[in-house]
Amino acid sequence: MHNLTIAELVKGLQNKTFSSQELTQQTLDRIHAVDPTFNSFISVSDERALQQAKAADALLAKGDAPTLCGVPIAQKDIFCTNGTLTTCGSKMLHNFVPPYDATVVDNYNAAGAVMVGKTNMDEFAMGSSNETSFFGSVKNPWDTNCVPGGSSGGSAAAVAAQLVAGATATDTGGSIRQPAALCGITGLKPTYGRVSRWGMIAFASSLDQAGTMTRTAEDAAIMLQTMASYDSKDSTCVDHPIDDYRASLNNSIEGLTIGLPKEYFGEGLDPGTQARVEEAIKQFESMGAKVKEISLPHSSLSVPxxxxxxxxECSANLSRFDGVRYGHRCENPADLEDLYKRSRGEGFGDEVKRRILVGAYALSAGYYDAYYNKAQKVRRLIKQDFVDAFKDVDVIMGPTSPTPAFEFGSKSDDPIAMYLEDIYTIATNLAGLPGMSIPCGLVGDKPVGLQLIGNYFNEAKLLNVAHQFQQATHFHTLAPQFLKGDK
Amino acid sequence: MQWETVIGLEVHVQLATQTKIFSGASTVFGAEPNTQACAIDLAMPGTLPSPNAKAFEYAILFGLAIDAEIGERSVFERKNYFYPDLPKGYQTTQLDEPIVGAGIVDIALEDGTVKPIRIHHAHLEEDAGKSLHEDFIGMSGIDLNRAGTPLIEIVSEPDMRTKEEAVAFARKLHSIVTAIGIGDGDMSQGSMRFDVNISVRPKDQAEYGTRTETKNLNSFKFMERCIEQEVQRQIEVIEDGGTIRQETRLYNGDTHTARAMRSKEEANDYRYFPCPDLLPVHFTPEAIEALRATLPELPDARKTRFEENFGLSPYDATIIALDANTAAFFEVCAKQCDDAKLTANWLMGEMASQLNSNDLTIKDSPITAEQLAGLITRIKDGTISSKIAKKVFEAMWQGEGDADTVIEKQGLKQVSDTGALEKIVDDIIAANPAQVANFVNAEPEKRKKMLGFFVGQSMKASKGQANPQALNQILMTKLNQAANS
Known part of the structure; x- marks a missing residue:
């Protein structure tokens, strides 16, 4: 059953082909058997999952079940789950059990989904390789010598290894799309404000956005339908009508105008990756889409x-982790300053510390204008680039990441090289636009991701375009080697 | 050398909202520690601020009350610093785009003139919690009940030149805040707190001297003492050849002393930046006008009305109109006893001195407006003299009942009965032949002065209850009879 999509699982559950308890038990058994290799989960909640499955079966029996009733999913360990350990991949929160659910968790609970566990991630979502997790890195199911991408590497790997059909994730600079690309699955980052951030542990508040990891665009549509909601508990959540994402999946893309930013095909792009992306564009052309070269002139400024x-933002967001009220506290603090210094010094990993230092520096007196203010001006220019581009095109396409999955340790000592992993994804977060990554083939034995960027709140268009591609191609059905013959 | 003092105030006012500025937790004062702090106030991971519309409305009402510009767009910023009673590690406040812009507050000086004090701006922010150092051995306790309570910080220009002006300004702000009902003004609970910026300069010098900021003043009395001491300290430092350090000082209300907390060099870099969890807040001109329509009568308008409708002098009207509660007390009492002047005298006299010496506000007065009106009515109808009334007031203050009860119980009713008074006067005349002889032999125009002795004796004999007018009348008649016989 592990190779079934969410759409198929929903059908099977509603047709009583299998029960949620059977499905959930199998899922849990498989996680316990397979995941020690990949380390994609930080915690697995057998008991909670089986309780939810039992409740789901009762609803299914009544015939009045909500959309995801009985479907096992995984939550990224950045979402607070009432009564269940929520670590954000950090030693700082290795013992933190929230007394509330994130709105995203609430929404899936209400839809009857079964949460089997919490997925591994870069510490506080800071990283592009999952190497910064306090709970050990996640291995890429396609090649365990390689990273799964990050920060949502656990969710990507869990879906790629078919441990779950769907998982939640978050994307601040590419943390959904890049691991989706490196793990050969479908990742969707919605428009900023489409999904509530309540209960999602903040990294950079103006950029963080929750989204989905699935194998297909259709499953992404199903997952987003539940995830998206207006929530007054998050002031940055936008009260914008929510489309029926499945309804438009089969619309024709005849006449679709695809924008190809010339800046996304320049130096630093792996030739194999470029070839797969260009083939995918040709595929769209063969399906009736028109291609237009565009320019996003401020692209090179997006990473800086x-x-x-x-x-x-993170330097302030992470100030609350001070050893006073929850989370890690150092042993026997001598005084207040010692409590702060050691609790934070011991609780945070190097990358988190690096970013806190950089952020505090950029905000400090005398540097604010040169760094923070200037960056905000650049952000407005980048946003304007996209606004201008979408006057002429329906969707922007390009590579998700410059290379396929790379080996552990190959970039972890070079922060700049690691930061450039997100060179094509970051601008989307700065502009607040929705973006997707879908599989478009392999380079050697590693998957490549095609990035799709849509206009504000036009997730339905992205899903439609991605679904049409997946109807015409088989790339999304490619699976890691270890799954061959594992039915 | 002649020195001039320059004073500017930063005033924190707790807004009287039911819930906190960014959470649904209650703001009621005095609850058990940490029982009014929800996940947001505790800065639990993943929690986000939900702005309380009432706090914005209250801030705007204040802006309208001082005729200030209201920012159509206001922005919250994060002020970063670590302290255990600041759960997020930053305070959410406003900096460049505050909700209330420049305005004016007029203060009445003792010489009867009016001085405008400019308000630089007023901004919204959240209060911190409290650190409790006393009750724990080797540890500190944190109470987060107050964390997230909405505040406006009102920042004046350095327009005050004396401690009296500073106090008058503070009192005026207090009166505005309570008049428009945005704060309870209860300073003993920290509902209004003052930071005072003080500098001195030679009388004819244009530039300001180096200023110090003294924080944590929560009474007008403290503020007055603090200014007095700080001005004295600064003058002494300069006259001894020293220079003033720009520093923050903390006032201790128990010892009435201030000490330096940190100098400018040691000052925190708060690394302000716009809070990404809160969007800029917009208020339309229509929404602002709708709020303006809800403004109640302000102290200045009330003062004019008290002059016009009750015939109060400008001085009396200023003092009584300043505080909303005093004004309300006055109106009830004056209407019931139909004597505004007597009501004003009692409020500013006996009532004020009792409240002051017991450190109470008029809200806590054990004597109600109706009861005071009852007392004044008995003065007016001659039941008691003004002198006896003070005694009755004292008893009423002690909770012995209303005026009539006290008068009845203590037998304080004024003796106006001519027969009884004549008997007293006859006895006094009979008992003091020498004084009567002096009176009789004096020039008629000097006799009036000599009457005092007999009035005093007779009043004493009546235990103070003789109706003074009636007594005078009878004494004059009887003594003149003696002189003419």
Whole structure:
């Protein structure tokens, strides 16, 4: 059953082909058997999952079940789950059990989904390789010598390894799309404000957005339908009508105008990756789409602007982790300053510390204008680039990441090289636009991701375009080697 | 050398909202520690601020009351610093785009003139919690009940030149805040707190001297003492050849002393930046006008009305109109006893001195407006003299009942009965032949002065209850009879 999509699982459950308890038990058994290799889960909640499955079966029996009733999913360990450990991949929160659910968790609970566990991630979502997790890195199911991408590497790997059909994730600078690309699955980052951030542990508040990891665009549509909601508990959540995402999946893409930013095909792009992306564009052309070269002139500024704004916000967002009220506290603090210094010094990993320092520096007196203010101006220019581009095109396409999955340790000592992993994804977060990554083939034995960027709140268009591609191609059905013959 | 003092105030006012500025937790004072702090106030991971519309409305009402510009767009910023009673590690406040812009507050000086004090701006922010150092051995306790309570911080220009002006300004702000009902003004609970910026300069110098900021003043008395001491300290430092350090000082209300907390060099870099969890807040001109329509009568308008409708002098009207509760007390009492002047005298006299010496506000007065009106009515109808009334007031203050009860119980009713008074006067005349002889032999125009002795004796004999007018009348008649016989 593990190779079934969410759409198929929903059908099977509603047709009583299998029960949620059977499905959930199998899912849990499989996680316990397979995941030690990949380390994609930080915690697995057998008991909670089986309780939810039992409740789901009762609803299914009544014939009045909500959309995801009985479907096992995984939650990224950045979402607070009432009564269940929520670590954000950090030693700082290794013992933190929230007394509330994130709105995203609430929404899936209400839809009857079964949460089997919490997925591994870069510490506080800071990283592009999952190497910064306090709970050990996640292995890429396609090649365990390689990273799964990050920060949502656990969710991507869990879906790629078919441990779950769907998982939640978050994306601040590419943390959904890049691991989706590196793990060969479908990742969707909605428009900023489409999904509530309540209960989602903040990295950079103005950039963070929750989204989905699935194998297909259709499953992404199903997952987003539940995830998206207006929530007054998040002031930045936008009260915008929510489309029926499945309804438009089969619309024709005849006449679709695809914009190809010339800046996304320049130096630093792996030739194999470029070839797969160009083949995918040709596929769209063969399906009746028109291609237009466009320019996003401020693209080269997106990484520097991001690495001022995101650290600045995180430097304040992470101040609450002070050893006073919850989370890690050092042993026998001598005084208040010692409590702060050691609790934070011991609780945070290197990358988190690096970003806090960079952010505090960028905000400090005398540097604010040169860094933070300048970065905000650049951010507005980047946003304007996209606004201008979408006057002429329906969807922007390009590579998700410059290379396929890379080996552990190959970039972890070079922060700049690691930051450039997100060179094509970051601008979307700065602009607040929705973006997707879908599989478009392999380079050697590793998957490549095609990035799709849509206009504000036009997730339905992205899903439609992605679904049409997946109807015409088989790339999304490719699976890691270890799954061959594992039915 | 002649020195001039320059004073500017930063005033924190707790807004009287039911719930906190960014959470649904209650703001009621005095609850058990940490029982009014929800996940947001505790800065639990993943929690986000939900702005309380009432706090914005209250801030705007204040802006309208001082005729200030209201920012159509206001922005919250994060002020970063670590302290255990600041759960998020930053305070959400406003900096460049505050909700209330420049305005004016007029203060009445003792010489009867009016001085405008400019308000630089007023901004919204959240209060911190409290650190409790006393009750724990080797540890500190944190109470987060107050964390997230909405505040406006009102920042004046350095327009005050004396401690009296500073106090008058503070009192005026207090009166505005309570008049429009945005704060309870209860300073003993920290509902209004003052930071005072003080500098001195030679009388004819244009530039300001280096200023210090003294924080944590929560009474007008403290503020007055603090200014007095700080001005004295600064003058002494300069006259001894020293210079003033720009520093923050903390006032201790128990010892009435201030000490330096940190100098400018040691000052925190708060790394302000716009809070990404809160969007800029917009208020339309229509929404602002709708709020203006709800403004109650302000102290200045009330003062004019008290002059016009009750015939109070400008001085009396200023003092009584300043505080909303005093004004309400006055109106009830004056209407019931139909004597505004007597009501004003009693409020500013006996009532004020009792409240002051017991450190109470008029809200806590054990004597109600109706009861005071009852007392004044008995003065007016001659039942008691003004002198006896003070005694009755004292008893009423002690909770012995209303005026009539006290008068009845203590037998304080004024003796106006001519027969009884004549008997007293006859006895006094008979008992003091020498004084009567002096009176009789004096020049008629000097006799009036000599009457005092007999009035005093007779009043004493009546235990103070003789109706003074009636007594005077009878004494004059009887003594003149003696002189003419």
């Amino acid at each position: 602007a991001y690495y001022v704004i995101a650290p600045a």
